[in-house]
Amino acid sequence: MKYKFEHPIISRIGTEKYKCTVEWRHGKFITDEPETSGGKDLGPDPYTLLVSSVATCTITTLRMYIDRKGWDIPRISASVNMYFEEKDGQKVTVIDRDLDFSTPVTDEQREHLIQIAKACPISKILEGGIRIRTFAYSENEEKEKHTYTNDEITVAWKPELCRHAARCATQLPQVFNSQAKPWVNMDGATSQEIKEQVARCPTGALSLEVKPKA
Numbered sequence: 001m002k003y004k005f006e007h008p009i010i011s012r013i014g015t016e017k018y019k020c021t022v023e024w025r026h027g028k029f030i031t032d033e034p035e036t037s038g039g040k041d042l043g044p045d046p047y048t049l050l051v052s053s054v055a056t057c058t059i060t061t062l063r064m065y066i067d068r069k070g071w072d073i074p075r076i077s078a079s080v081n082m083y084f085e086e087k088d089g090q091k092v093t094v095i096d097r098d099l100d101f102s103t104p105v106t107d108e109q110r111e112h113l114i115q116i117a118k119a120c121p122i123s124k125i126l127e128g129g130i131r132i133r134t135f136a137y138s139e140n141e142e143k144e145k146h147t148y149t150n151d152e153i154t155v156a157w158k159p160e161l162c163r164h165a166a167r168c169a170t171q172l173p174q175v176f177n178s179q180a181k182p183w184v185n186m187d188g189a190t191s192q193e194i195k196e197q198v199a200r201c202p203t204g205a206l207s208l209e210v211k212p213k214a
């Protein structure tokens, strides 16, 4: 199992209703709720972000396809909206996507473009199986610490902060194996691989104790 993002997307909120900051690869942006929901509308709300991801993924995927085909379609737009309905006692989310091309397309091209739009990565995610796992942490939980070392680095592990079902063990099993004793084998991978895995631990349970020797 490998995460899509090298660093997770981090969102934070304080007491200002309902301004959130979201950290992504190259900076931050703000999200908020509309005034009707008690926010100040300083940025897109979560529904807007969800629908935007469908719209932008669709037209980006189409742009790649159109360029590969060498078709002369300089502009594409996607108008996307969503609604909810009840079906067989279950709430179903319906997302409608209207594509508009700046130049005429043949019926055959239109059919291809619709199929490509349907297969964009975000559409696949939303129409496939999704599981959202939730873990909760708070500060000042540290009580105990174990250290593991090789010639170059020392990894510290704080059990009280460890909250996943061995997430690191599924990503770097040569090093992190909850069935073994000790469960961290510092000879199982290079120091660089171990450092990268430690950096992926979102709870702070894993950390580097000693900087690499110069």
Ligand code: SF4
Residues within 6 Å of the ligand: 161, 162, 163, 164, 165, 166, 167, 168, 169, 200, 201, 202, 203, 204, 205, 206
């Ligand atoms: S990634 Fe961190 S919190 Fe998750 S299982 Fe490994 S040590 Fe524990």
